[in-house]
Amino acid sequence: xxxxxxxxxxxxxxxxxxxxxxxxxxxxxxxxxxxxxxxxxxxxxxxxxxxxxxxxxxxxxxxxxxxxxxxxxxxxxxxxxxxxxxxxxxxxxxxxxxxxxxxxxxxxxxxxxxxxxxxxxxxxxxxxxxxxxxxxxxxxxxxxxxxxxxxxxxxxxxxxxxxxxxxxxxxxxxxxxxxxxxxxxxxxxxxxxxxxxxxxxxxxxxxxxxxxxxxxxxxxxxxxxxxxxxxxxxxxxxxxxxxxxxxxxxxxxxxxxxxxxxxxxxxxxxxxxxxxxxxxxxxxxxxxxxxxxxxxxxxxxxxxxxxxxxxxxxxxxxxxxxxxxxxxxxxxxxxxxxxxxxxxxxxxxxxxxxxxxxxxxxxxxxxxxxxxxxx
Numbered sequence: 001x002x003x004x005x006x007x008x009x010x011x012x013x014x015x016x017x018x019x020x021x022x023x024x025x026x027x028x029x030x031x032x033x034x035x036x037x038x039x040x041x042x043x044x045x046x047x048x049x050x051x052x053x054x055x056x057x058x059x060x061x062x063x064x065x066x067x068x069x070x071x072x073x074x075x076x077x078x079x080x081x082x083x084x085x086x087x088x089x090x091x092x093x094x095x096x097x098x099x100x101x102x103x104x105x106x107x108x109x110x111x112x113x114x115x116x117x118x119x120x121x122x123x124x125x126x127x128x129x130x131x132x133x134x135x136x137x138x139x140x141x142x143x144x145x146x147x148x149x150x151x152x153x154x155x156x157x158x159x160x161x162x163x164x165x166x167x168x169x170x171x172x173x174x175x176x177x178x179x180x181x182x183x184x185x186x187x188x189x190x191x192x193x194x195x196x197x198x199x200x201x202x203x204x205x206x207x208x209x210x211x212x213x214x215x216x217x218x219x220x221x222x223x224x225x226x227x228x229x230x231x232x233x234x235x236x237x238x239x240x241x242x243x244x245x246x247x248x249x250x251x252x253x254x255x256x257x258x259x260x261x262x263x264x265x266x267x268x269x270x271x272x273x274x275x276x277x278x279x280x281x282x283x284x285x286x287x288x289x290x291x292x293x294x295x296x297x298x299x300x301x302x303x304x305x306x307x308x309x310x311x312x313x314x315x316x317x318x319x320x321x322x323x324x325x326x327x328x329x330x331x332x333x334x335x336x337x338x339x340x341x342x343x344x345x346x347x348x349x350x351x352x353x354x355x356x357x358x359x360x361x362x363x364x365x366x367x368x369x370x371x372x373x374x375x
Contacts, residue, residue: 001375002036002084003027005055008093009043018284019115020047021178023089027055029364040076042069042095062095070095074102085371086110088145091117092130097137104144109374111367112145116305118159121206121280139163146374149367151175151305171370174309176360177289194227194338196299196331197272199259199287202235208278208301208322209241215278215327217248222328225335230272232257269294274334278319278327279303289358292316292350297343299330313353315346 007023027037037055041047046059058076060069077099080086086103088096091114103110116122118138123131142148142163148170150156156170196216204210209231216229231241231254238256245254260268269275275291275298285304292298297316300306307318317330337343 001371002038002081003030003371004038004040004080004084004086005089006040006086006096006099007042007089008095009041009045009047017047018286019089020049021284021286022115022175024049024053025176025178025360026087026364026367028053029360030368031055033361033364033368035368040073042073066095070098073099077102077106077108080106080108083375084108085375087113087367087371089113090115091141092126092134092138094133094137097141100141100144109146110144111147111149111370111374112141113149114155114159116151116155116281116283116303118155118162119281119303120158120161121303123162134162145169147171147370149173149370152302152308154302154307155305172308173363173366174357175286175289175305176363177293177354177358178286192226194225194274194335195230195272196227196274196276197230197232197269198276199230199232199265199269200277200285202231202233202237202241204237204240204244206279206281208280209237210244211278211322211324211327212276213241213244213248213250213254214324215331216254217250218324218328219331220250220253222332223335227253227331227335229254229276230257231255232259232268234259266290266294269296272296273338274299274316276327277301277304277306278322280322289354292358293354295347295351297334297346297350299327299334309353309357313349313357315350315353 005023005027007019009017009020027039030037031054039050039055040058041050042060042062044063050057060073062069086108088110142165150170150172151174152172198212200207241256245251269291275288275296277285277288277298277300279301280303282304285306288298288300288306292315299317300310301319301322310316311318317334319326
């Protein structure tokens with residue numbers, strides 16, 4: 001059995017692209033366990049992370065006349081050997097449709113991993129053309145796929161509310177920890193304050209930062225405590241967040257910090273007690289896994305697609321409703337537990353969750369088992 005991964009890279013200059021990182025990790029690990037893997041990249045520029053890897057690569061430039069690119073890919077599809085699985089990453093990508101149409105016509109088995117691109121918030125707030133593209137094209141792709149991979153039950157439920165498909169062909173495998181970095185030093189730094197932290201893009205609506213700030217304001221008014229909130233990240237909504245902090249009179253308790261990377265990032269994370277991620281749309285909640293590897297529990301919304309993982313492992317807190325009132329209640333609950341044995345258990349469980357469920361070797365093998373049933 002041979003494996004082809006297909007990924008479209010919208011912005012090759014981005015510092016972090018969840019599709020790129022995930023596809024690279026999966027392809028790398030499948031080579032390690034003995035499979036012949038080729039990665040097909042569609043994009044305006046070849047991505048550096050795909051260069052000099054153990055897997056083979058093919059790059060198809062979208063800077064050329066689009067039909068020439070598609071025609072070349074269709075010819076390459078005609079050369080695909082029998083017993084080859086094509087694993088397609090992403091969704092609502094116009095250039096995918098003629099390629100997948102040809103795969104289906106040739107009866108070549110393919111798996112679809114949407115990676116959260118069919119998120120209900122994204123679909124409801126997308127343009128008319130994007131929504132019509134989903135209705136006219138992605139709906140067909142979903143039906144043609146021999147299997148559909150989801151990160152969580154919630155992601156599967158979201159899609160089936162927009163497009164009916166055979167649930168028997170779907171399966172769930174969670175996201176993995178990038179670079180399998182489970183040897184991050186655990187949290188050891190102690191502070192007088194309890195530090196809650198949001199780390200990520202400063203996008204108020206998509207990342208639920210408005211929910212976070214309103215919940216924290218209610219939390220501070222509800223009870224006297226020594227909790228503070230760090231918001232760490234970069235993005236266009238920085239000034240709007242500062243205004244909201246001032247409006248809610250949180251300037252003594254909420255601190256807005258720039259994003260940091262590498263060793264400095266983990267040094268900062270080692271100071272926090274709880275990671276908070278009340279996202280409405282979240283393609284890359286990897287900092288939650290990085291925090292868990294450091295024995296730091298998290299509070300997450302269902303749109304991170306990590307609720308099942310964290311709930312089953314008792315490795316943090318999950319929001320049944322992504323509202324400020326619900327998050328305030330979880331702040332109070334976590335604050336009450338933080339000096340108890342339950343808290344220490346959550347910290348240990350967070351790290352064990354990464355070891356048990358977020359290893360790319362385990363994830364690669366689970367995908368391969370699905371592939372084997374399709375060839």
